[in-house]
Amino acid sequence: MEISSHQFHLLEQLNEQRKQDLFCDCNILVEGKVFKAHRNVLFASSGYFKMLLSQSSKETSQPTIATFEVFSPETFMVILDFVYSGKLSLTGQNVIEVMSAASYLQMTDILNVCKTFIKSSLDISEKEKDHYLSLSAKSTNSEPTHPSLYRSRRKAKSNPRRSCSIPDDKANTVNENSWSSYGSYLSSEVILQRAETQLSKRGRKQGSMRKRRKHLGLAQTRDFVQYKSNKAERASGGCSTADSSHVSRVREEAECDAENAADRDDYGYNHESEVMPKRWSVAQLEQELSRTPEFVELKAEELYTSMPTILGVMSSWNEDDLPRMRFKCPFCTHTVKRRADLKRHLRCHTGERPYPCEACGKRFTRLEHLRNHFQTIHQAGKLICRKCKRHVTELTGCVVQQGTRRYRLCHKCLAETNFDSIPDDLDAEHSPVSSTGNKRSKWALEEEQKSDEETVEEEPYNLVVRHVNDDTPAEVDEKVKPNLR
DNA sequence: CTGGGGAGGGGGCCC
DNA sequence: TGGGCCCCCTCCCCA
Numbered sequence: 001m002e003i004s005s006h007q008f009h010l011l012e013q014l015n016e017q018r019k020q021d022l023f024c025d026c027n028i029l030v031e032g033k034v035f036k037a038h039r040n041v042l043f044a045s046s047g048y049f050k051m052l053l054s055q056s057s058k059e060t061s062q063p064t065i066a067t068f069e070v071f072s073p074e075t076f077m078v079i080l081d082f083v084y085s086g087k088l089s090l091t092g093q094n095v096i097e098v099m100s101a102a103s104y105l106q107m108t109d110i111l112n113v114c115k116t117f118i119k120s121s122l123d124i125s126e127k128e129k130d131h132y133l134s135l136s137a138k139s140t141n142s143e144p145t146h147p148s149l150y151r152s153r154r155k156a157k158s159n160p161r162r163s164c165s166i167p168d169d170k171a172n173t174v175n176e177n178s179w180s181s182y183g184s185y186l187s188s189e190v191i192l193q194r195a196e197t198q199l200s201k202r203g204r205k206q207g208s209m210r211k212r213r214k215h216l217g218l219a220q221t222r223d224f225v226q227y228k229s230n231k232a233e234r235a236s237g238g239c240s241t242a243d244s245s246h247v248s249r250v251r252e253e254a255e256c257d258a259e260n261a262a263d264r265d266d267y268g269y270n271h272e273s274e275v276m277p278k279r280w281s282v283a284q285l286e287q288e289l290s291r292t293p294e295f296v297e298l299k300a301e302e303l304y305t306s307m308p309t310i311l312g313v314m315s316s317w318n319e320d321d322l323p324r325m326r327f328k329c330p331f332c333t334h335t336v337k338r339r340a341d342l343k344r345h346l347r348c349h350t351g352e353r354p355y356p357c358e359a360c361g362k363r364f365t366r367l368e369h370l371r372n373h374f375q376t377i378h379q380a381g382k383l384i385c386r387k388c389k390r391h392v393t394e395l396t397g398c399v400v401q402q403g404t405r406r407y408r409l410c411h412k413c414l415a416e417t418n419f420d421s422i423p424d425d426l427d428a429e430h431s432p433v434s435s436t437g438n439k440r441s442k443w444a445l446e447e448e449q450k451s452d453e454e455t456v457e458e459e460p461y462n463l464v465v466r467h468v469n470d471d472t473p474a475e476v477d478e479k480v481k482p483n484l485r
Numbered sequence: 486c487t488g489g490g491g492a493g494g495g496g497g498c499c500c
Numbered sequence: 501t502g503g504g505c506c507c508c509c510t511c512c513c514c515a
Contacts, residue, residue: 334496340501341496348495362493368504369494376492389490 014041015084026053026064028080033073035080039064045083047106071101082110090117099330115331359404380406387413 017023017038024036042049052066068076075097082088088110090098099114327342328335331349336342344366347353353363355370359378364370375381380399385392386407397410 336496337498338501341498343501345495365494366503371504373493 011084011086014038018084024063026066028076029065029067030071030073030076031068035073035076037080037083041083045107047108048104050106068104071097071104075101079105079107079110088113090114096330100328103328103330118331377405380408382408384408385410385413387416 018036018041021036024038026037026039026042028035028037039049039053043053044050049066053064075094078089078094078098079101088098090113095114095117099111099118102108102110102114327337327339329342329345329349331346334345336345347365353365355364355367356362357364357370357373357378359374362373364373383392383397384390385397386400387409390410392408392410397408398414399406400409400414
């Protein structure tokens with residue numbers, strides 16, 4: 001026979017003992033402030049303490065002292081309260097730092113809750129994705145102002161990119177490696193269950209999980225997966241075909257949340273905490289879905305500015321047994337050496353894509369990607385015949401245009417292609433085709449793209465051939481059959 | 486069904 | 501610190 005309240009009372013007693021400094025055998029010094037706790041509890045709660053206390057377990061007569069300078073006493077207080085009560089007092093202000101500290105202390109459950117919290121409060125990528133998809137559903141090829149971003153050759157993928165995983169397996173591992181001893185009726189567990197339910201549901205719907213890149217294997221836990229960047233990827237360019245199911249999914253999750261909210265109190269849900277901070281009504285969803293990429297950037301900027309100074313000190317050790325200073329992503333286990341690299345990495349979580357291609361509208365996370373894209377797609381920068389794959393020069397080949405896409409054909413392959421006629425509506429002056437494959441500045445490219453849009457996007461399925469002679473744009477334009485590839 | 490290639494995305498690292 | 505380059509991986513399309 002199992003008395004369900006036993007675990008709760010046990011933890012309650014331990015918490016009382018902690019508050020009264022009874023039997024506390026571990027002192028934790030955080031930026032000068034001393035916290036007292038029980039080794040057993042810390043050992044059971046944190047991978048970090050597990051390691052630490054394992055090493056000092058032989059000397060049980062003396063109280064263990066742990067010192068931390070990488071997070072604030074307030075942050076540790078939140079974590080310690082959670083350890084002893086199962087209630088995590090997250091707010092928009094402390095979530096990042098709590099997450100960072102939890103990462104440091106290897107408390108994966110708190111990490112998950114923090115991620116859920118952030119995801120629920122921001123939910124940038126999901127909304128942004130849905131926004132794009134809703135646009136995608138509306139936009140057609142005859143709508144040049146909504147560029148080909150929305151009709152990318154990549155279909156709306158149910159499976160994300162390599163660095164993006166859906167936390168299905170994470171949901172499964174939470175209960176294995178962690179703190180089920182706290183009892184399923186405790187609020188943390190309830191929260192986690194809900195987070196798991198929510199995430200796994202999303203994961204099931206979004207499709208298969210992706211293996212992480214092997215060089216990311218240095219992560220602390222193998223089962224700790226990323227879950228955001230897939231959304232980020234789809235949010236801003238990777239999606240194309242209309243997929244209204246994404247919109248309905250957001251609604252569905254909101255409704256699910258609303259349902260869950262009703263019985264939260266029954267499980268001692270912490271009212272002070274904001275673990276599930278937002279309940280989206282349909283009206284709110286509609287409003288959110290109408291947000292723009294600027295919204296993403298704004299939110300991303302908020303995230304950046306709200307980040308603590310130290311995002312994480314990794315637990316990896318070098319040969320000298322000294323901890324390596326690395327910056328840890330608050331969304332995943334990825335660590336980088338430089339803060340700038342972390343900022344760059346965070347874009348895959350926030351969905352921020354600050355570099356739009358003005359020729360096709362596709363947005364990129366990096367300028368270099370935009371540049372590569374433009375040179376390849378819109379400038380025919382590769383001096384390779386698309387058909388025979390041979391190297392072509394300005395003399396031996398020419399640039400072929402299809403919509404906003406340009407590529408090169410050698411004269412031989414060009415002659416083998418059946419051309420219909422030369423369109424007259426393309427003014428040679430507007431030709432953005434450069435005879436050189438040289439790199440240009442972004443702004444120079446944009447100037448070219450504007451004219452490109454005006455002239456070409458009107459007939460996106462026309463294949464236009466432009467002969468390129470040195471610095472003079474093509475004078476001869478020919479229309480050939482569409483969909484040549 | 487499968488392999489090749491194009492395009493895009495992300496990480497490491499140099500300048 | 502940001503820009504840029506290189507490399508690798510993944511996805512998708514097509515033959």
